[in-house]
Amino acid sequence: MEVAATISEGDMVLEESVVEEEEEDMQEQEAMMWQLLEEMVRECAGEAVEEGVQELAGELLDELLDEESGEVVEEFNKELLDSALSSSESSDLEECESPAQEVVEEEFDGVLTEDILAKGLSNLRHSATGLEQTYIHLSIPNCKLCDISILYNYMHLQKLELPYNKITDLRCVNCMPYLLQLDASHNALSSLADVKLPQSIKEVDFSHNQIFDMSHLSDYRFLFKLNLDNNEIQTIEGLRNCKSLSYLSLAENKLSKVCGLDNLPIKFLCLQGNKITDLRGLAKLKRLHKLDLSNNKIESLKGLADHDLLEIINLQNNQVRELNEIKHMQNLELLRVLNLQWNPIQENPDYLYWILYMVQKLTELDLKKVKAIDKVLAINKYNPPAEVVAANDHMTHIMYSFQQLQRIYDSTLPNFDIPYPMLVLVGPQASGKRELAHMLCQEFSNYFGYCICHTSRSPYYGEEDGCDYHFVTEQTFEEMIRLGKFIETIKYNGHYFGLSRDALEAVAREGLACCTHMELEGVQSLKKTYFEPRYILLIPMRKEKHRKRLLLRGLYDQSQIDFAVSRVDTYISMNQDHPGYFDAVINSDLSKNIPSDINQSSRRKISPSSGLMDSSTRNYSSRIQARLSAEKTVLEQYSLEQRQKVAREAVKGKAPGPYNYLFRRVRNFPNISSTSGVVSKITSFTSLVPVLSSTGYEESSDSLSRLMSSEATEEHFQESSLSSAEELSEIIKPIDLDTDSSMEVVSQALLSDYKLLGIPGFKRIMEDDQSSLHTLEEARPERLKEENIPSKYSSVRNTPSPSQRLGSNIKPILPPIPSGRTRAEIPDSPQQAVCTLK
Numbered sequence: 001m002e003v004a005a006t007i008s009e010g011d012m013v014l015e016e017s018v019v020e021e022e023e024e025d026m027q028e029q030e031a032m033m034w035q036l037l038e039e040m041v042r043e044c045a046g047e048a049v050e051e052g053v054q055e056l057a058g059e060l061l062d063e064l065l066d067e068e069s070g071e072v073v074e075e076f077n078k079e080l081l082d083s084a085l086s087s088s089e090s091s092d093l094e095e096c097e098s099p100a101q102e103v104v105e106e107e108f109d110g111v112l113t114e115d116i117l118a119k120g121l122s123n124l125r126h127s128a129t130g131l132e133q134t135y136i137h138l139s140i141p142n143c144k145l146c147d148i149s150i151l152y153n154y155m156h157l158q159k160l161e162l163p164y165n166k167i168t169d170l171r172c173v174n175c176m177p178y179l180l181q182l183d184a185s186h187n188a189l190s191s192l193a194d195v196k197l198p199q200s201i202k203e204v205d206f207s208h209n210q211i212f213d214m215s216h217l218s219d220y221r222f223l224f225k226l227n228l229d230n231n232e233i234q235t236i237e238g239l240r241n242c243k244s245l246s247y248l249s250l251a252e253n254k255l256s257k258v259c260g261l262d263n264l265p266i267k268f269l270c271l272q273g274n275k276i277t278d279l280r281g282l283a284k285l286k287r288l289h290k291l292d293l294s295n296n297k298i299e300s301l302k303g304l305a306d307h308d309l310l311e312i313i314n315l316q317n318n319q320v321r322e323l324n325e326i327k328h329m330q331n332l333e334l335l336r337v338l339n340l341q342w343n344p345i346q347e348n349p350d351y352l353y354w355i356l357y358m359v360q361k362l363t364e365l366d367l368k369k370v371k372a373i374d375k376v377l378a379i380n381k382y383n384p385p386a387e388v389v390a391a392n393d394h395m396t397h398i399m400y401s402f403q404q405l406q407r408i409y410d411s412t413l414p415n416f417d418i419p420y421p422m423l424v425l426v427g428p429q430a431s432g433k434r435e436l437a438h439m440l441c442q443e444f445s446n447y448f449g450y451c452i453c454h455t456s457r458s459p460y461y462g463e464e465d466g467c468d469y470h471f472v473t474e475q476t477f478e479e480m481i482r483l484g485k486f487i488e489t490i491k492y493n494g495h496y497f498g499l500s501r502d503a504l505e506a507v508a509r510e511g512l513a514c515c516t517h518m519e520l521e522g523v524q525s526l527k528k529t530y531f532e533p534r535y536i537l538l539i540p541m542r543k544e545k546h547r548k549r550l551l552l553r554g555l556y557d558q559s560q561i562d563f564a565v566s567r568v569d570t571y572i573s574m575n576q577d578h579p580g581y582f583d584a585v586i587n588s589d590l591s592k593n594i595p596s597d598i599n600q601s602s603r604r605k606i607s608p609s610s611g612l613m614d615s616s617t618r619n620y621s622s623r624i625q626a627r628l629s630a631e632k633t634v635l636e637q638y639s640l641e642q643r644q645k646v647a648r649e650a651v652k653g654k655a656p657g658p659y660n661y662l663f664r665r666v667r668n669f670p671n672i673s674s675t676s677g678v679v680s681k682i683t684s685f686t687s688l689v690p691v692l693s694s695t696g697y698e699e700s701s702d703s704l705s706r707l708m709s710s711e712a713t714e715e716h717f718q719e720s721s722l723s724s725a726e727e728l729s730e731i732i733k734p735i736d737l738d739t740d741s742s743m744e745v746v747s748q749a750l751l752s753d754y755k756l757l758g759i760p761g762f763k764r765i766m767e768d769d770q771s772s773l774h775t776l777e778e779a780r781p782e783r784l785k786e787e788n789i790p791s792k793y794s795s796v797r798n799t800p801s802p803s804q805r806l807g808s809n810i811k812p813i814l815p816p817i818p819s820g821r822t823r824a825e826i827p828d829s830p831q832q833a834v835c836t837l838k
């Protein structure tokens with residue numbers, strides 16, 4: 001039993017050991033299978049990686065292993081792929097480093113051998129002679145090469161790249177007549193004396209060497225690009241014959257000035273990281289496109305002007321301090337990118353706007369995009385357009401005047417519907433507008449009062465305070481601005497000029513229409529107010545004559561004369577571009593009395609009789625007074641008597657007040673074509689009511705009615721299609737203001753043509769106005785009433801409020817002075833009229 005038991009136990013032991021053996025076998029087989037599988041996978045992945053198809057490797061592994069091996073295989077797969085990729089990357093890097101890396105690693109002695117060279121050759125082509133096949137490109141970077149004498153045998157090379165080596169001797173290139181590109185950067189070259197590059201060389205890079213002398217680079221006519229960055233060069237020299245040099249870089253050298261570059265066709269110049277202090281040596285580099293002068297010691301930008309093609313300038317980290325230096329760049333029409341970071345100039349508060357004003361086409365400043373709003377603000381700050389000046393001026397005066405006690409002004413009485421009549425003579429300096437204003441006020445003293453402007457300039461000889469101007473100091477003028485005294489002001493030739501509210505009110509209080517003169521900017525500001533003056537433009541059509549006229553005055557220096565003459569064009573274009581902006585245009589050219597050649601010395605010695613514009617004759621009022629009181633001719637005397645007669649009749653009510661005619665509103669003729677420009681042709685047409693002749697009211701009324709009837713007017717306008725501005729310029733003929741006879745022309749134009757001289761006292765006319773209108777209306781011929789021809793009086797009485805502001809062709813020539821404005825109602829002092837608004 002025991003044996004049996006032992007046997008059976010032995011059997012069991014045997015059985016167990018057999019099972020163990022079988023298990024071991026299976027494990028072995030499994031391990032073998034794994035090994036096989038791993039080898040297979042590695043092989044496939046390796047192949048795929050070798051081919052650079054990493055994705056494919058992944059997919060392959062997936063396909064092979066996924067289904068069979070479950071998660072374990074997947075993990076393995078990933079590990080394998082990672083290791084395969086990293087090994088491929090490292091092998092890539094190795095490849096990048098150098099084709100000859102393996103050789104270098106074996107204690108390389110720096111001598112270029114055939115083996116190394118063979119790995120760097122490429123680009124098999126016909127040689128330049130065309131006789132043989134040869135490699136024309138050799139590139140052996142980063143090989144610690146010292147000795148490259150083997151290259152003496154490689155004369156067919158056209159491109160040679162040997163950067164990041166230790167080369168000190170480059171004479172082998174002397175035997176390469178076909179070489180076009182040479183890169184010997186990052187080497188140990190200290191001299192180029194022995195290097196004789198071929199004439200045909202186009203691009204050379206000697207950057208990052210120890211070269212201190214560049215004089216040996218001359219005579220390369222086809223050299224296009226030269227890089228000498230990071231060397232020891234102290235002077236730019238030897239390039240004068242490089243007539244094709246477009247790209248020159250000498251960054252990080254020891255240059256202290258720019259020189260030796262005259263007349264070279266350089267487009268790109270990099271001189272950053274030197275010790276340059278000024279740029280005068282750049283003056284003759286006319287083809288520069290891009291300039292890098294960062295990290296220098298530049299203080300002055302003189303030498304940058306006149307580079308018409310310059311687009312980009314980098315002046316970062318220099319010593320530019322003065323805003324005025326920017327002026328040297330103001331003519332750089334193509335300059336778009338400018339970098340002035342880390343320059344003291346940046347600390348100036350006006351820096352941004354001044355630069356944007358001076359170099360208006362910049363798109364990038366200090367590495368930031370330029371904003372359009374900043375450009376606009378810059379222009380508005382330093383050279384604001386006339387509209388901006390006018391708007392600012394208007395805002396200023398409105399703001400200051402609001403701070404004052406509010407009043408009811410004589411010029412606004414009796415209501416806003418009927419604007420206070422004002423006549424403003426506009427034109428460039430010395431166009432004769434001041435003389436004409438004085439004359440009008442003298443001749444039409446019953447209608448016009450001269451409005452005396454304020455100025456901060458000192459009086460010329462012959463000018464009187466309170467007659468020509470109110471002469472005040474600049475401080476007083478500015479104080480007056482702050483007190484809200486002005487309606488408009490301008491600054492002309494550095495002096496203030498302004499139309500004060502008080503001056504205008506003084507005229508209005510007299511019951512007179514205001515007549516004054518001013519420059520265009522004044523008009524632009526005045527047009528923003530509620531006043532609605534008529535504007536007459538006096539324009540010199542011949543600039544040379546105008547210049548002589550200014551010269552004759554002997555008051556202005558050359559720049560002032562140039563400025564005044566240059567403004568003639570501004571007026572002309574304003575008149576052309578804005579039809580109706582001026583109500584009339586007068587050609588103010590002189591025709592006589594100006595000597596054809598005026599020299600400097602004779603300017604101040606012109607006798608009063610030789611011309612009106614001499615400074616000794618500038619007391620206008622007395623001059624005009626003298627003229628008017630001069631003995632009259634028979635004809636003048638007769639004319640005067642006639643006018644006085646008419647005036648007497650008007651006062652008595654037999655005839656309408658003459659101002660009613662003079663300032664009657666022009667009808668709006670639809671077929672008037674708006675034109676602009678100076679009118680020189682004189683026609684007989686007048687938009688004013690025709691003349692009151694001595695034959696009595698009936699006749700004149702008849703002719704008036706005929707003229708004002710639509711039939712007559714349409715008929716007339718078919719002949720003459722003029723704008724209202726032109727109509728008035730027809731009325732006031734082109735006048736030669738500076739000749740004795742021209743005074744008469746003015747008189748005749750304004751007086752004889754309309755028979756308006758000798759107007760009786762304005763006040764009385766005003767008082768009689770209402771009654772005379774009634775009387776006259778009643779006295780109108782029945783025929784006219786039946787035909788429903790509009791009465792001039794009713795139109796005067798019911799003058800419609802102007803529907804448009806200035807510039808419109810339907811506006812009146814001049815509004816009538818409101819009938820409610822009589823002397824009796826006008827308070828004696830301004831205080832009486834003061835009423836504080838709630």
Ligand SMILES: Nc1ncnc2c1ncn2[C@@H]1O[C@H](COP(=O)(O)OP(=O)(O)OP(=O)(O)O)[C@@H](O)[C@H]1O
Binds near residue numbers: 498
């Ligand atoms: N309030 C004003 N607003 C705008 N412009 C004015 C004003 N007062 C005067 N001006 C103008 O300023 C300019 C300079 O005046 P200034 O008196 O110095 O000229 P001028 O040499 O005497 O010439 P002119 O004979 O044209 O007056 C003139 O054109 C004048 O009409």
